Amino acid sequence: MNYKHLFGPVPSRRLGISLGIDLTPQKACTLNCVYCECGKTDELTLERKEYVPTAEVLGELRHYLTQHPELDAVTFSGSGEPTLHSGVGEIIAFLKREFPQYRVVMLTNSTLLHLPEVRSALLPADLVIPSLDAVSEDVFRRINRPRHELSSAQLISGLTAFCDTFEGEVWLEVFIIPGINDTPEELALFRQVFERLRVDRIQLNSLDRPGAVDWIEPMPRENLVALAHQLGDEVEVIGKPVIRQRCAAFSEDTRDRILATIRVRPSTLDDLAGALGLHVLDAGKYLDVLLGDGVIEQHVGERGVFYRIK
């Protein structure tokens, strides 16, 4: 079966071996984050609808999961905001009912959690990883570039309401952009919010691969660790990638095809995904591993970031 809405499984830094579910076309989102690895948001929207047919997603999941694959998680992520899809609650409920052995994980940018129907749709999930990259309105707009109707205050109040009712685990993710959301003023605001939020973990992240703009820099890991200490005992840094050997899903063949392609011609992420028939997030995970291994390097060209053999 040729899956249109599933990708991976991919080795995830936090979740182990994770099958991805992508519920939006590339790229529909409520935000247009400067660090987005999927590039610029084409459809900046708040409209909740059936972006892809729910029945098709359920059919693919049933087909894939009845083969009893070895997975640590089934994760809603993909190339846009999953809670924009109006069928997300039905899909989560289906997974918990038909395949309860798999951990259901939701990555969300938190922007729609002020809606009661979105909060209740997520309730059966096992783990929700919401993002919060800014507390002040100004920094929220600079980093996340939201639809104009959204505000940081609304996001935080929706997130707080969700955390107060959700019975699964919540790991809050904060993406750090040096010089923007690590100022003493913003850190003080983060501390105030962290004190109120009922979450299991707070994790700092930073740039791995180029984002939607070229002016952002990754924060070195040692600086991230120091920042986590400043923010509080409960704050940690997202771990290193799971080692590849643990990942039965890591295909040496796909790795070799990527290397063969960029050996002939340096390519962007989109070039590679298109040429090799991979989901853009799948291709990205392989590039992460190859960058981590020091086999390839990136450089900025006319059409964006290119990957080439080192």
Ligand code: SF4
């Ligand atoms: S990082 Fe996530 S929330 Fe931000 S624009 Fe990309 S898909 Fe949307």
